[in-house]
Amino acid sequence: MNQPFTPETQLSNIPTNVRHFLWNDDYIELLAHKLDLQKVRTLVDIGSGLGYLSGVFAVYMRPGSTVYGFDLDEAVIKQAQAFADENPYSVNFKFQVADVHQLPLTDGQADLAICQHVLVHIKDAAAVVAEMCRTVRPGGKVVAFEPNSLAQSLVLDSVSSTYTIQQRLDQVRYQAYYERGKRHLGGGDDSVGDRLPQLFLDAGLTNIEVRLSDKSAALVPPYDTDEKRARVHELRTWGEAYRANRDYIRSCFLKGGGSETEWAEFDEWERTENARMLEQLDREAFVSAGGLMTYIVIGTR
Numbered sequence: 001m002n003q004p005f006t007p008e009t010q011l012s013n014i015p016t017n018v019r020h021f022l023w024n025d026d027y028i029e030l031l032a033h034k035l036d037l038q039k040v041r042t043l044v045d046i047g048s049g050l051g052y053l054s055g056v057f058a059v060y061m062r063p064g065s066t067v068y069g070f071d072l073d074e075a076v077i078k079q080a081q082a083f084a085d086e087n088p089y090s091v092n093f094k095f096q097v098a099d100v101h102q103l104p105l106t107d108g109q110a111d112l113a114i115c116q117h118v119l120v121h122i123k124d125a126a127a128v129v130a131e132m133c134r135t136v137r138p139g140g141k142v143v144a145f146e147p148n149s150l151a152q153s154l155v156l157d158s159v160s161s162t163y164t165i166q167q168r169l170d171q172v173r174y175q176a177y178y179e180r181g182k183r184h185l186g187g188g189d190d191s192v193g194d195r196l197p198q199l200f201l202d203a204g205l206t207n208i209e210v211r212l213s214d215k216s217a218a219l220v221p222p223y224d225t226d227e228k229r230a231r232v233h234e235l236r237t238w239g240e241a242y243r244a245n246r247d248y249i250r251s252c253f254l255k256g257g258g259s260e261t262e263w264a265e266f267d268e269w270e271r272t273e274n275a276r277m278l279e280q281l282d283r284e285a286f287v288s289a290g291g292l293m294t295y296i297v298i299g300t301r
């Protein structure tokens with residue numbers, strides 16, 4: 001089960017937050033060239049959170065350019081603005097509380113609109129893609145970084161490598177129930193990445209290009225870098241996050257077609273597998289190639 005996102009997971013433990021490590025630097029450089037960031041005078045990051053993505057893109061933009069970051073979460077917006085103000089960026093960051101369905105920008109104001117792990121939380125992703133398009137000038141670009149989270153259920157690590165074929169299929173089935181139920185409850189589509197090309201076509205975007213991020217969430221001993229420590233921290237707090245969100249996960253699971261019996265099996269499985277993982281982490285023996293299937297879809301307005 002993928003860890004449900006909550007504002008707390010974003011705000012807490014900033015120095016050890018895995019969101020600092022969502023991309024490979026050389027891949028960002030490649031994207032900076034691909035998106036011609038040097039020529040982008042106005043960038044808008046919707047559902048910006050702490051502005052991790054616009055923060056790395058801003059480095060490639062010309063001094064005096066503007067980056068808007070919009071998010072519903074006031075605490076996160078304050079923290080993002082404070083961080084931008086305290087650091088020597090040559091672009092102007094303007095973080096503001098706003099709903100991504102109704103951005104406080106005029107039509108065509110931006111050269112580039114981006115979102116990362118935002119459409120997964122949105123009931124009607126098409127409406128938000130349309131709003132991103134509205135804010136971008138003709139010839140400007142819309143870029144979405146969004147996952148297929150179901151694919152992650154097939155990734156083997158040092159805990160799941162012993163599973164039978166049936167257990168591996170069970171893992172996929174559990175995640176599929178959760179994702180379908182979450183969608184039906186209006187919580188968004190955790191695998192919206194697969195639908196991005198269609199959403200972009202329907203929004204009238206052209207020259208649609210589909211890429212995959214080359215980042216994996218690998219963890220290989222020794223756990224001796226900031227990135228690995230952040231991953232260990234995330235895995236160690238997994239059980240806690242699961243317990244905190246258990247009721248919501250259960251309602252999604254059942255809404256998605258899972259039975260009470262299957263839920264009980266899943267809940268027990270989650271507990272025992274988490275204990276096995278923690279035991280391996282204690283011995284620095286947990287190994288994972290990490291998977292991650294994050295699409296980067298680019299369209300021109």
Ligand SMILES: C[S@@+](CC[C@H](N)C(=O)[O-])C[C@H]1O[C@@H](n2cnc3c(N)ncnc32)[C@H](O)[C@@H]1O
Binds near residue numbers: 099
């Ligand atoms: C998983 S976080 C991603 C944050 C950031 N894009 C990043 O990659 O670190 C999702 C963000 O979307 C924001 N969000 C969700 N629904 C929103 C809405 N309707 N309007 C504005 N922000 C929204 C949440 O508050 C959260 O900060």
